[in-house]
Amino acid sequence: DVKVTQSSRYLVKRTGEKVFLECVQDMDHENMFWYRQDPGLGLRLIYFSYDVKMKEKGDIPEGYSVSREKKERFSLILESASTNQTSMYLCASRDGGLYGYTFGSGTRLTVV
Amino acid sequence: QQQVKQSPQSLIVQKGGIPIINCAYENTAFDYFPWYQQFPGKGPALLIAIRPDVSEKKEGRFTISFNKSAKQFSLHIMDSQPGDSATYFCAAADSGNTPLVFGKGTRLSVIA
Numbered sequence: 562d563v564k565v566t567q568s569s570r571y572l573v574k575r576t577g578e579k580v581f582l583e584c585v586q587d588m589d590h591e592n593m594f595w596y597r598q599d600p601g602l603g604l605r606l607i608y609f610s611y612d613v614k615m616k617e618k619g620d621i622p623e624g625y626s627v628s629r630e631k632k633e634r635f636s637l638i639l640e641s642a643s644t645n646q647t648s649m650y651l652c653a654s655r656d657g658g659l660y661g662y663t664f665g666s667g668t669r670l671t672v673v
Numbered sequence: 674q675q676q677v678k679q680s681p682q683s684l685i686v687q688k689g690g691i692p693i694i695n696c697a698y699e700n701t702a703f704d705y706f707p708w709y710q711q712f713p714g715k716g717p718a719l720l721i722a723i724r725p726d727v728s729e730k731k732e733g734r735f736t737i738s739f740n741k742s743a744k745q746f747s748l749h750i751m752d753s754q755p756g757d758s759a760t761y762f763c764a765a766a767d768s769g770n771t772p773l774v775f776g777k778g779t780r781l782s783v784i785a
Contacts, residue, residue, distance in 0.1 A: 661722055
């Protein structure tokens with residue numbers, strides 16, 4: 562089975578901190594994605610990447626950046642955390658084209 | 674602009690009932706329609722998916738019905754069980770290797 566591993570299940574950070582959320586997949590998938598999930602708003606795409614060192618903005622990229630230095634790892638960076646970034650963050654990977662995503666278990670981030 | 678509209682937002686059914694979750698899309702280029710199931714504390718998991726060359730697909734107790742002319746698709750869960758209680762997301766994508774577009778989710782509760 563494909564595994565997508567997110568490094569932390571729960572994080573609590575202070576306003577203004579730089580926050581790194583890490584995601585690693587073990588099936589050599591080309592595509593990787595970061596979503597945030599909020600009640601009533603569903604899954605919103607933050608950034609995605611189709612190859613190493615490549616990144617594309619999703620629907621809500623403001624306040625975030627990403628890094629993909631290796632194919633298996635896709636990191637989400639909150640440059641200066643704010644309370645409105647308190648959310649569940651989900652990483653996913655896909656073997657290109659018309660295939661379903663495999664999601665990680667999520668990181669619940671609280672910014673205080 | 675919401676490209677995939679999902680309803681209802683929440684649903685309560687008795688054990689053995691047949692919950693139906695509906696999704697409507699606008700982009701006629703979409704040609705891949707997956708459904709995801711998410712349990713509390715977990716990431717979404719691919720449940721079943723359909724392509725527009727068929728009008729129905731069954732996998733176990735889960736059935737997708739697809740109406741291309743109406744641009745609608747729905748998930749039916751036969752003989753629902755309390756273990757089916759979860760949040761369900763529909764999604765859609767086109768063949769251009771673009772990210773999935775998700776509906777906002779339906780929280781299903783199956784009560785004994």
